[in-house]
Amino acid sequence: MPFALLKYGLSSDYPAEQDLPPPKALAASYDVVIIGGGGHGLAIAYYLAKYHGITKVAVLEKAYLGGGNTARNTAVIRSNYLTSEGVRFYAESVKLFQNLSHEFDFNIMYSERGQLTLAHTDATVRAFRQRAEVNKHFGGRTEMIDRQQIAELVPTLNLDPGHLPVLEGLWHRDGATARHDAVAWGYAKEAAKRGVEIHQLTEVEDLIIEGGRLTGVKTNRGTVRCGCAVQAVAGHSSVLAAKAGFRLPIVSYPLQAMVTQPVKPFLDPLVSSSALHCYVQQTSRGEVVFGGGSDPYPLYATRSTLELKESLIASAVEMFPFLAKARLMRQWGGITDMTPDYSPIMGESPVENYYLDAGWGTWGFKATPICGQTMAELIAGGGKVPELIRPFHLARFANFQQVNEMGATAASH
Template structure:
């Protein structure tokens, strides 16, 4: 091994081929411009190139790849949603996630661990039973379990936290985690290999619309003409849409999380409680991650706050009392773009040739593969895939909302 490393280091071919080509000048035009270099934007670029042969694509990221919400989430992957539309959509995303490491030849550290959601009231138990049946119908591995089964699954969990004893649980075997930055870099690596251009530190300052059609974008590095554009900018979805001249039914809120110092492994499943507004998981490095609901007021900021820290710690200690002695290592936040029905907006916009990937709220990461694949199909063929048709913007005009309120690991 030492000789091999020395030989490699002295080789004329050193350094090795990089995953992302070095920066280059922007061209004057592209077939497709993708606004946002997070997981979704990179996935769309990759699937456009792989399945549809569209490689004249520019991904424009105002900062660094995956530096927005992709890097500011807790990396949970699941499909145990409330509606048939949601379960079908996220179930397909889980199946794609399971193959990504092989597809990229790049380890995304996918780990199937299961998710346990706790029911503290009779009403929650009834709702969970219905939820389990919807998931089973569409191929998800979800079932109700009782207190004894919960005790066997998570021996360290406090089943009687204060005034909210645990009555039952929703056990979702497909629950998993993956390394969020690895997912973004995997898509970026494979998209760049196929000819997609990735431009960091390139912000879109305006969009050019002529006769109701998008014809280009204006960036801090100059104007670009394009055949079509897609916005995938997460918490800034509504501000980007305003530049195109229309409003989105989206309000952005901070979403905070925190992590402790590493401790010995004690928790394999992801455990959540909407009644306590908290979910807990342990990473492969031993850190304990706490997350909860969004902040109660709109704000375009990724700052952390003391009140959320106190609230999450209080709930986390109710679930796992021995964590009272753990030291908090860091705290962070992302910006969630919430819609009135807590479901995303995917598809065409009121502006021709301008497409929307928005309204993901707290579950954008877990939708990364299927969002990229379906949006790429829409752009390439001009036909909306059946899987995302229910998530069109027009549903708000026709009162066909897809209510996923409360489907997250902690209530909003």
């Protein structure tokens, strides 16, 4: 239990404290400017300040903290990926998530529930078996389970949806959820406590590059100089990189999800189907969350559509038929930046002193802690790339060294 929550419960007075200092003017210069005030940007700032003593840092957010993809995901945390590089990376992130509430003294509502991915064909079963072995090799708690075990784990699940009977399942015990806004605010308050400046409603309009080096940024509130900068802007990664004069191998697609009104608890694990391209989870408040694949066309928009709603609901009802009577409460969308190999781009850019945290597609939230930690190491080390993120460098696309995570989710990407 976080100590702040315990103190709150035992205190006779309301122990209110201001998480963030009041807004202030931009300074003329900073050692590090972080573009993007979502989970990743705030995490980088926190690890820079706490573990590397770099506190002359500005986080610039064009809207409000955590209001982009951080607020628009479904908060799933897992490490059951396909490649050894991906499994190692996300397994470290899971370990960091498990201790974040204590590190922040702030409850992020971390809940380890496990993730079950359903296999409907023999080919999928074979792929899942290989995936389970890779996960176990790197310390993950992942195994194959049969129909009987699935029925015991999720009694309400329909094991024979239409022409796609469930054959086996990939059971990932480390699967979890956390409150995405709590993660962002935890990083923000701890970074601010150590001197990091967080500027909301501050949009970066251009980048100042002199002699192939980034030396500053132009914002709607003025120009600031900096020793280096890192972009962590999720679905708008390509747009910002273009301002720096280079092109990223990224295409941005909308990604939608929806949630029902609360119902009585019936589902503890996170359940996804590789054939129906749908995943279902129930929140601690009883709401049932549906998610699936990204839209089939590139677009910079966070609108929701009737077509996706109908498709997701049809798949969810095949998995849990009684949900046909549930009432949908809301639907939303985010913007995913998809790379050709479905792995992120982390590290140096073609511009000196300008670092990349991009290409996260649908898996950015679960990488928040390890991304912050490794990017902070990279910046503090003057460009020395941590071993954990070395495979995700931008040059891999020119050198044919892709880290292929296609199919690492039970969705259409």
